[in-house]
Amino acid sequence: MRRFPVPELVAFAGRALTAVDVPADDAELVGDSLVAADRRGIGSHGLLRLPLYVRTIRAGGVTARARPRWLREHGATALLDADGGLGQVAMAVAVDRAAALAGTHGAAVVAVQGSSHYGAGGYWTDRLTDRGMAGLLTSTTGASVTPFGGARPVLGTNPLTVAVPSSGDGPLAVDMATSTGAYGKVVAARDEGREIPQGWAVAADGSPTTDPAAALGGALLPFGGPKGSGLSVLLEVLAAGLTGANYADQTVDMWIDPGSRMNAGHLLLAVDTAAFTGRAHTEARAADMQERVRSAGPPGGAVHAPGDPERAHQRRTGDRVPLAAPTVDQLDRMAAELGIEGLGGDT
Structure with missing residues (x-):
């Protein structure tokens, strides 16, 4: 692993994106979201x-x-067309509108179509919890997951992020794929020459595999068997069925063909806790639940509340972010192709 200061990485991402004509403000937003992950x-x-x-x-x-x-707004709901742009750019607009509508109505639902990958969902729900609001976010993706009992990829990884503000050391938050493992983790394992865990995927013939290349040529598995499969199906219907977005198996993922228009759909729910028992009450209750979860372990054991592992990792790394050597090499090759300054050596 090689470590780099946060501002250096965000600036590097900004240089790369502005080199391909992304506006500077949008480039900084996207870079910040990636580095935050x-x-x-x-x-x-x-x-x-x-x-x-x-x-x-x-x-x-x-x-x-x-x-x-904006294509449509009715009461506490709104539909945004992303114009085929970066998912982060669309989500920044969607989060602001959802927060404004929730502040007026107590809750709001904003849907997005014509979009692409928006990064880690927690980056967006954090923007809601910082305003005292709870959030739920999901998205369609390219087809990479087979339904329970299947072998052909029909579903996406259909991420689910749910977050509630807390008066503790951070929001109570789950940010997960509905596949057993995230697609990007399989790509990272392939690039780094590692196997993936048992139970993550099947090869094209339906046989279990720990080879990431075979998994990418086959299908990932939903978490929790039929339960995760059912959840994934419903999330995909909500993100695509309330919008004009594609289903996963109607999509050619950017990993496969970077020239494809994914037409991803996102769905964001914002709930203003002030509209119920009050923000202070909800945040105190969330903090109480965090402590109840953490105290559930055996003597000497540790139990994490949702969101704890990510915060612990950020505390350990501080403002010097570790990147795997293959990732750094890819970034430097990209920089050379774009004619911009690369990351260089360890800092």
Whole structure:
């Protein structure tokens, strides 16, 4: 692992994205979201994805200078078209509108279509919990997961992020894929020459595999058997069925063809805790639940409340972010292709 200061990494991402015509403010936003994922130990959604974003923009799969526009607003709901742009750009607009509507109505639902990958979901629900609001976020992706009992990829990894503000040391938050393992983690394992755990995937013939390359040519498995499979199906219907977005198996993922238009759909629910028993009450109750979970372990054992592992990783790394050597090499190759300054050596 090689470590780099946070500002250096965000600036590097900004240079790469502006080199392919992304506006400076949007480039900084995307860079910050990717580095934030690496800081939390979610490397599958961190700078590992930056070369993919650059390839996709250059190939025409993502619009560098997208102009998201509102298609419909009714009461506490709204539908945003992302104009084929970066998912982070659309989500920044969606979160602000959801928070404003929830502040007026107590709760709000904002849907997005015509989008792409938005990074780690926790980056967006943090923007709600910072305002005293609870959030739920999901998205469609490319097809990479087979339903329970299947072998052909039909579903996406259909991420689910749920967060509640807490007066403790951070929100009570779950940010997960509905596949047993995240697609990006399988890509990272392939790039780093590692196997993936048993139970994550099947090869194209339906046989279990720990080879990430075979998994990428086959299908990932839903977590929890039929329960995770059912949840994934319903999340996909909500993210695509309330919008004009594609289902996963109607999508050519940017990993496979960077020139494809994914037309991803996102669904964001915001709940203003002030509309119920009050923000202070809800945040105190969430903090109480965090402590109840943490105290459930055996003597000398540790139990993590949702969100604890990511915060612990960020505390350990501080403002010097570790990146795997293969990721650094990919980033430097990308920089050379773009004619910009690379990351260079360890800092």
